[in-house]
Amino acid sequence: MKRKVARIGPSTLMVSLPSKWCKERNLHKGDEIEVSSGENNSLIIGAGPPEKKIKEITLDLSKFKYYPRHLVAAAYKAGYDKVIVKYSSEKEKRDVENILTYTCLGYSILEETKDHLVIKDLAEIDEKEFEPVLRRVFYLNAEIANNALDFAKTGNREKLAELISNRRTFHKNSDFCRRIINQNLPICYNYPANVFQIIKSLETMTWAYQSFALSLIGIGVEVISLPIGFSLPKKIKIRKIEPKVIFLLEKINRQVAVLPALFYTPAIEKINEYFHNIVQLMQEFREKSRSGKNEEEIISWCNLYLILSSLRDLRGALLSMNI
Numbered sequence: 335m336k337r338k339v340a341r342i343g344p345s346t347l348m349v350s351l352p353s354k355w356c357k358e359r360n361l362h363k364g365d366e367i368e369v370s371s372g373e374n375n376s377l378i379i380g381a382g383p384p385e386k387k388i389k390e391i392t393l394d395l396s397k398f399k400y401y402p403r404h405l406v407a408a409a410y411k412a413g414y415d416k417v418i419v420k421y422s423s424e425k426e427k428r429d430v431e432n433i434l435t436y437t438c439l440g441y442s443i444l445e446e447t448k449d450h451l452v453i454k455d456l457a458e459i460d461e462k463e464f465e466p467v468l469r470r471v472f473y474l475n476a477e478i479a480n481n482a483l484d485f486a487k488t489g490n491r492e493k494l495a496e497l498i499s500n501r502r503t504f505h506k507n508s509d510f511c512r513r514i515i516n517q518n519l520p521i522c523y524n525y526p527a528n529v530f531q532i533i534k535s536l537e538t539m540t541w542a543y544q545s546f547a548l549s550l551i552g553i554g555v556e557v558i559s560l561p562i563g564f565s566l567p568k569k570i571k572i573r574k575i576e577p578k579v580i581f582l583l584e585k586i587n588r589q590v591a592v593l594p595a596l597f598y599t600p601a602i603e604k605i606n607e608y609f610h611n612i613v614q615l616m617q618e619f620r621e622k623s624r625s626g627k628n629e630e631e632i633i634s635w636c637n638l639y640l641i642l643s644s645l646r647d648l649r650g651a652l653l654s655m656n657i
Contacts, residue, residue: 337349337350351379367379368380388415388416389413389414389415389416390414390415390416390417390418391409391412391414391416391417391418392417392418392419392420393405393406393409393417393418393419393420394420395419395420395421395422395426395429395430396420396421396422396426401429402421402426402429402430403429403430403432403433404433405419406419406430406433406434406438406441406453407433407437407438407509410437410438410441410509410513411509411512411516412513412516413513413516413517413518414455415454415455416452416453416454416455417441417452417453417454418450418451418452418453419450419451419452419453420449420450421449421450421451422449427451430451430453431443434453436502436505436506437505437506437509438509439457439506439509439510440455440456440457440459441453441454441455441456442454442456459513459514459517459519461514461519461520461521463510463514464511464514464519464521464522465521465522467507467510467511468511468529468533469594470507471504471507471508471511471533471536472536472593472594472597473594474500474503474504474507474540475504475536475539475540475590475593476590476591476593476594477500478497478500478501478504478540478543478544479539479543479586479590479591480587481493481494481496481497481500481543481547482497482543482544482546482547482583483580483583483584483587485497485547485550485572486546486547486550486572486575486579486580486583487580489550489570489572491566491568491569491570494547494548494551494566494570495566497543497544497547498544498566501540501541501543501544504536504537504540505537505540508536508537511529511533512530512533512534515529515530516530523655524655525654525655528651528652528655529651529655531647531651532597532648532651532652535644535645535647535648535651536593536644538640538644539590539640539641539644541640542637542638542640542641543637543641545633545637545640546633546634546637546638546641549630549633549634549637550572550573550575550630550634551570551571551572551573552573552630573630575634578622579622579634579635579638582615582618582619582622582638583638585615585618586615586638586641586642586645589608589611589615589645590645592604592608593648596652597652600652600655600656601656602653602656602657605649605652605653605656608649608652609646609649612642612645612646612649613646615642616642616646619635619638619639619642623635623638623639
């Protein structure tokens with residue numbers, strides 16, 4: 335069926351709708367219709383909101399020996415609406431149930447049998463939530479940096495407990511943001527891939543801050559991910575930290591503090607100044623980290639390097655979003 339394009343006013347083009355199609359759908363003047371782009375230069379017109387396609391995946395945990403819960407979290411971040419999880423042990427099942435309390439906002443178990451779980455997203459995601467959640471991600475990143483510094487200075491158990499709590503909240507919010515980006519929902523940024531990269535760098539950074547703080551009480555690199563339900567012992571003993579480590583951490587945290595301004599009120603010269611500061615801190619790190627004498631000190635220095643590397647890696651994404 336061909337239609338001629340008419341012009342209304344200086345720039346608006348109009349195509350009439352087939353009368354039969356309108357009558358079948360009881361459309362009248364003033365009613366709203368949905369218009370979207372399709373494949374092969376097509377235009378899709380609907381009399382109501384488009385039907386949402388359910389994105390579904392089946393995961394077999396027996397093929398993922400270590401940390402099977404990360405498979406479910408990965409499916410969540412990838413934007414899947416329905417996840418069928420096949421498990422072969424009660425431990426695998428509990429692992430999945432635990433991860434849903436830790437992250438995966440909106441995911442719920444709707445069906446359970448002796449060998450599989452059916453998980454669905456019951457929350458209606460509103461892309462308008464992306465911006466306030468992203469701002470909270472930046473805020474929590476700075477809070478975690480401050481928690482780590484305060485704990486290193488004082489050895490206060492509450493500061494470490496606050497860091498761990500903030501890290502878990504950060505993880506839940508950052509996963510939510512990455513899920514929205516992967517679902518291709520409209521967000522108010524021209525380059526969503528760069529936003530995704532920034533969130534991932536902040537995720538790595540907060541992990542390194544937590545690992546740095548835990549290394550000060552003897553919890554080392556063997557803890558890649560804290561167990562769900564992990565709690566600190568009532569009494570902790572922090573090892574002695576060299577002043578130069580605290581001094582460098584203070585300098586690093588000052589760069590972490592400027593990240594929201596670089597992202598929300600960008601200026602090329604400010605981004606270049608930020609990168610210059612990171613390069614200088616990297617050089618300072620190389621000079622001071624040579625004195626690591628034991629495993630605990632080496633772990634601390636490695637985590638500081640990971641934080642600096644994450645800060646350095648932000649430069650490209652920040653610049654490409656603002657040129």
